[in-house]
Amino acid sequence: MNVKALVIFLVLPLTALAQGYAGLGGDATGFERPRPGYQFQFPRDHGAHPQFRIEWWYLTANLTGADGRDYGVQWTLFRSALKPSDQAGWQSPQIWMGHAALTTPDRHFFAERLSRGGTGQAGVTAQPFEAWIDEWHMRGADTDALTLAASAENFAYRLNLTATGPLVFHGDRGYSVKSADGQASYYYSQPAYSVQGVLSLPQGDVAVTGQGWLDREWSSQPLAADQSGWDWFSLSLEDGDKLMAFRLRGARGDFTSATWIEPDGQSTALNDGAVSFTPLQTASVATRDIPVRWRVEIPDRALDIEVQALMPDAWMGTRFEYWEGPVTVTGSHAGRGYLEMTGY
Amino acid sequence: MTGPVLQALLSHWRTHRLQVVTLLVGIALATGLWSAVQAINAEARASYARASQQLGLGQFEELRARSGFIALSRYVDLRRAGWQVAAVLDGRLYVGNRAVRVLGVDMLAYPALPALTETAPDQAPQDPAQMLTAPGRLVVAPALARLLQDRDDLPPRIPSDAIPADVILTDIGVAEVLLDRQGQISRLIVLPQQPIGRPPLDKIAPELVRHSPDRQVDTARLADSFHLNLSAFGLLAFAVGLFIVHGTVGLAFAQRRGMIRTLRAMGVPMRRLVWITLAELTAFALAGGLIGLVLGYLIAGALLPDVAVTLRGLYGAPVEGHLTLRPLWALTGIGMALAGTLGASGHALWRLSRMPLLSGPGLRAWGGNARARSMAAAAGVILILGGIASFAGTKGLIAGFGLLAAILTGAALLLPLVLSWVLSALSRRARHPVTQWVWADMQAQLPGLSLALMALLLALAANIGVGTMVSSFRLTFTGWLDQRLTSELYVTPTSQDQGAQMMEWLGPRADAVLPIRSTELPHRTGPLFLYGIVDDATYRNKWPLIASGPDVWDRVHAGRAVLINEQLARRADLWPGDSLTLSGDHDLPIAGVYSDYGNPTGQAIVSMQRLDQIAPGTPTRRIGVRIDPAQAANLSRDLQDRFELPPGAVVHLSTMKAQSLAIFDQTFVVTSALNVLTLGVAGFAILTSLLTLWTQRLPQVAPLWGLGLTRSHIAGLEVLRSVLLATLTAALALPLGLVLAWLLLNVINVRAFGWSIPMTVFPADWLRLLVLTVLAAGAAAAIPAWRLRRLPPADLLRVFASER
Structure with missing residues (x-):
């Protein structure tokens, strides 16, 4: 057993890697499961749900610098419970993992932090809202106005986020189905943040402005056992519409889901099969072939676009490896957004 | 032409098989003991490195x-x-x-x-x-x-x-x-x-x-002194082994002088002869070195488990008990064998290359003379003075070992001159012609035997020195254990709460309950363990203080002073009257210093209340229980039942002492094993010297036989001569050994471990060693003497007939 394998297992609630990407298709015995018709309560639901096995606070931002260049920023806090309970101090079975990344047109920086719950080193409080691990944090009086910060050996950023629209609930009022077998998660987003702040890069600081998107999701078994990875898109189109679309790749075929978001925040769920995804070009990244140019089509919405990675080598070489980076949209619609690809 | 020359030179070894064996054994013993020590050290160091690396220490x-x-x-x-x-x-x-x-x-x-x-x-x-x-x-x-x-x-x-x-x-x-x-x-x-x-x-x-x-003070550095000790022993054994090589090669060259003269007369250039001889020596070194490596591996394998236990007991240093074969170790061993053999033969080779073409095969040519003796003695004196001077300059552990080496080598170099003086003095007093001849003959044999006698001197001195140190240490340690381990029972609670309950439960059942609480604090000299004690007569009466100010215990119990162990006192140079700074703002005067053997780290003792102020929440690690020894077994059983303690949680005083002494004895198993081996090598050196000299003895004993002495009488004198020389050497080794012991106890120990030990002498041990030496010398002379007794008179007669 090598070091890497152990470290991977460290954050895996269960040992078998066969159970989907990062164990997300694993057994959920003892944990609560998402139910349809759940009534979200805020600010409580912005906080952590330790009785569920996994949960994340996932922020991405497409930014433009004072230097005219495009940048992408990712800030993520994952929670993974080894047992459906919590305890104080080192005894806590709640494991927290933070990922931060900064993508420029020619570089991709990333960093990772790990912590146990119970000590105060990492956690999330609902009111006032704060999600943190070490000195990285996303906080504010509520989720409408946030400061976001992360730092690592060779990069750092500090951003202010202001929500310009309402929360959006995916699937059936926030109950997002992930497979034909009915695996699901609770999933909502704040897709409309206006962002400004400063990026610290090896060559110096850059002032930036742009748009941000926060995803909130928690579940105990979001993937079916045969599902090995996903391609997930969050796109902001120039006409004000937004699109969240994903494809879960499974041995028994793909499962797709999407949410069309109007400029005023009105959303429509698009069921399995409504969106089609076609990889057009792959790049060799971290000894894998990763699709970095896609064709995404939604015939009902007259959408036929090409999605292209800003920086093909946006590889997150963290304990669970995946691709995550900013993209530009051309075709029937123009715009930009973020793409995440796992399980390659 | 090289072929026939080689054949001619090698023919010597065919007729002198014993010399071949002696040479190989000499090289093998030197390489073997040295390599064994190196293997042990390498294994231990690899263990430390592995532990540090794996655990990220x-x-x-x-x-x-x-x-x-x-x-x-x-x-x-x-x-x-x-x-x-x-x-x-x-x-x-x-x-x-x-x-x-x-x-x-x-x-x-x-x-x-x-x-x-x-x-x-x-x-x-x-x-x-x-x-x-x-x-x-x-x-x-x-x-x-x-x-x-x-x-x-x-x-x-x-x-x-x-x-x-x-x-x-x-x-x-x-x-x-x-x-x-x-x-x-x-x-x-x-x-x-x-x-x-x-x-x-x-x-x-x-x-x-x-x-x-x-x-950070790591185990590897703490155990360095131990490894230095071992290395010194390895080097000593190596040197003693090389004495054998030097003697044998010298003799073989002397015996081949005639042959070499003939070869040169036939036109073989000197340069070629030297090269061939060098090749011959290299072959011997390689063969002997290989045997030595096998020997070293076996010795190291036998000693390593004891070393591992020692290092674990003394320093908590993790050493695995099994040996790995390292290529570098084997290469170094062969390298040492080569360097040692060539070094030991250098003198003989140099003289060979300088030999005048027509020089006769002089009998004493290889053995040295009065001038060489005086020069060696002068070198010895310079070496000793240099060692003392360099130690006075630096005072470190390495310089301490340097001083030891200088005194030992210097004394060995002085030996021939001193022995020659003694023999001259004795021969002047002799009246009987045979006695006069015996003294004169011993004087004449001295150059041939002096190297073997030097080896004997070194081995005996090391034996006396190390023996005295170990025995003194053991005596002091036993006494210290009696003072230090005073409670009849020592209990290890499984948790803090249980410790508190135990104290309460034990209160009415025991004469006194002495909690042992300690915490680790950083100090500029490395980690320091701070202990808290309660006021009890046990401490006042028995604690082994080696330096103390007035009202030691009253001041400590009142929380106004601290006691420190000898290691800390020496390392930080703090003595009663100075003060110790703990945790930044706790500055306490030092009331006394106590001896604390077998512990590499600094230690300090304060009152319980003080401990709580300095480091609140310090756990109770053990509880000492004073009780009538007759009741101890019962109380121990009750305690175990009442608190459901795991086996080993309650330890009796006697068990504790026995365990401590067992660890102590284990520590010196390796030392005594190396000691015995060194003495064995020295004994072997005498045997080989006498056996090789024997071949040259006939011209000297034949005239005595011709004058009417019987062969048995002459044989008896042979044994007597050997025993007398050994006894004289032993007599000279005694003061040298005592100097060595004193240095080990007061210089090396203080620098290596941080404690000094009063020196005690053990004359019974010396007597035993003397008897052993006499027996060894007698046995070594027995073979040549026996041969002399059985010698056909015709052989003795031939001495007068043929020119040698």
Whole structure:
């Protein structure tokens, strides 16, 4: 057993890697499961749900610098419970993992932090809202106005986020189905943040402005056992519409889901099969072939676009490896957004 | 032409098979003992390095608290300020009577995971959920796993070859429960990658002290003195072995002078002869070196388990008891054999190359003369004076060993001259012609025997010196144990709460209950263990103080003073009247210094109340119970039943003493084994010298026979001569050995371990050694003497007939 394998297992609630990407298709015995018709309560639901096995606070931002260049920023806090309970101090079975990344047109920086719950080193409080691990944090009086910060050996950023629209609930009022077998998660987003702040890069600081998107999701078994990875898109189109679309790749075929978001925040769920995804070009990244140019089509919405990675080598070489980076949209619609690809 | 020359030269060895054996044995013994010590040292060092590397010890900068431990909230403060640190809780757990180190690390952040991950290949991968959540898992070496087999009160064990002996590696959450130190952190490892914009330490946790990796006292450095000791012994054995080589090669060259003269007369150039001889010696060195390596490997394998126990007992240094064959070690061994052989033969070779073409095959030509003797003696005096001067200059441990080496070598060089004086003085007093002849003959034989006698002198002196040191140490140690171990029972509670309950329960049942509480504090000399004691007559009457001011105990118990151990006193140069600074703001005058053997670290004792002020929450590690010895067994049984203690949690005084003495004796097993081996080599050197000299004895004894002495009489005189020379050497070795002992006790020990020991002499041991020496010398002379007795008179007659 090598070091890497152990470290991977460290954050895996269960040992078998066969159970989907990062164990997300694993057994959920003892944990609560998402139910349809759940009534979200805020600010409580912005906080952590330790009785569920996994949960994340996932922020991405497409930014433009004072230097005219495009940048992408990712800030993520994952929670993974080894047992459906919590305890104080080192005894806590709640494991927290933070990922931060900064993508420029020619570089991709990333960093990772790990912590146990119970000590105060990492956690999330609902009111006032704060999600943190070490000195990285996303906080504010509520989720409408946030400061976001992360730092690592060779990069750092500090951003202010202001929500310009309402929360959006995916699937059936926030109950997002992930497979034909009915695996699901609770999933909502704040897709409309206006962002400004400063990026610290090896060559110096850059002032930036742009748009941000926060995803909130928690579940105990979001993937079916045969599902090995996903391609997930969050796109902001120039006409004000937004699109969240994903494809879960499974041995028994793909499962797709999407949410069309109007400029005023009105959303429509698009069921399995409504969106089609076609990889057009792959790049060799971290000894894998990763699709970095896609064709995404939604015939009902007259959408036929090409999605292209800003920086093909946006590889997150963290304990669970995946691709995550900013993209530009051309075709029937123009715009930009973020793409995440796992399980390659 | 080389072929016939080689054949001619090698023919010598065919007719002198014993010389071949002697030469090979000499090289093999020198290489073997040296290599054995090197193998042991290399193995131990590899173990330390492995342990340090696997457990990530001493590789990273660390943060420590002056108060002894860091609170969990401090760790979080640092993390939330951007400091990338990993928490470690380090403690000791008693498994039976064996102290095991518990290394509790935050498995999510600890930088050295290899030790964890290399579980046995047949084991299923570890489930992190089990590692990180109660009851957790303990990763231990397979041997310790077997030892813990029946401990159902401990979390399940995972055997791993990568974990050093006597270490339990586990998650910090498991360790804090196991050690009953919830929320405590021993130290924080500063991880190599730190984010930009991190605030300085004094802004977040000013009470923490940064320790750079090189300032941390590690086991390898603590055990260095022990390895230096072993190396010195290895070198001594090497030198003694080379005496044999030097003697044999010298003799063989002398005996071949005639042949070489003939070869040169036939036109063989000197240069070629020298080259061929060099090649011949190289072949001998390689063969002897190879035998020596095998020998060294076997000796090291036999001694290593004892060394491992010693190092574990003395320093807690993890050393595995089995040996690995290292190519570098074998190469070094062969290299030493080559260098040693050529070095020991250099003199003979040089003289050979300078030999005048027509020089006669002089009998004493190889043995040296009066002038050489005086020069050697002068060199000896210079060496001794130089050693003293250099030691006076630096006073370090290495200089101490240098002084030892200088005195030993210098004394060896002086030996021939001193022996010659003694023999001259004795021969002047002799009246009887045979007696006169015996003294004169001994004088004449001295050059041929002096090297063997030097080897004997060194071996005897080392024996007396080391023997005196070990015996003095043992005597002092036994007395100290009696003073130091005073409670009839020692109890190890399994938790803090249980400790408190035990104290309460024991109160009415025992004469006195003495809790033993201690904490580890940083000090400029390395880690320091601070102990708290209660006021009890036991301490006042028996504690082994070696220096004390007025009202020692009253001041300590009133919390106004501190006692420190000798190691700390010597290391920091603190004595009664000075003061010791603890945890930054606690400045206490030193009331006394006590002896504390077998412990490498500094120690200090304060009153219980003081301890609570300096380091609140210090756990009770053991409880000493004073009771009528007749009642001890009953109380022990009751205690075990009442608190359901694991076996070994209650230890009787006698067991404790026996264990301590066993560890002590084990420490010197290696020393005495090397001692005996060295003496054996010296005895062998005498035997070979006498046997080789024997071939040249006929011209000297034949005239005596011709004058009417019987062969038996002459043979008896031969034995007597050998015994007398050995006895004289032994007499000279005694003062040298005592000087050595004094240096070992008062110079080497103080510098290596931090303690001095009063020297005690053991004349009975000397007598035993003398008898042994006389027997060895007699036995060595017995073979030539026996040959002389059986010599056909015709051979003796031939001496007068033929020119030699």
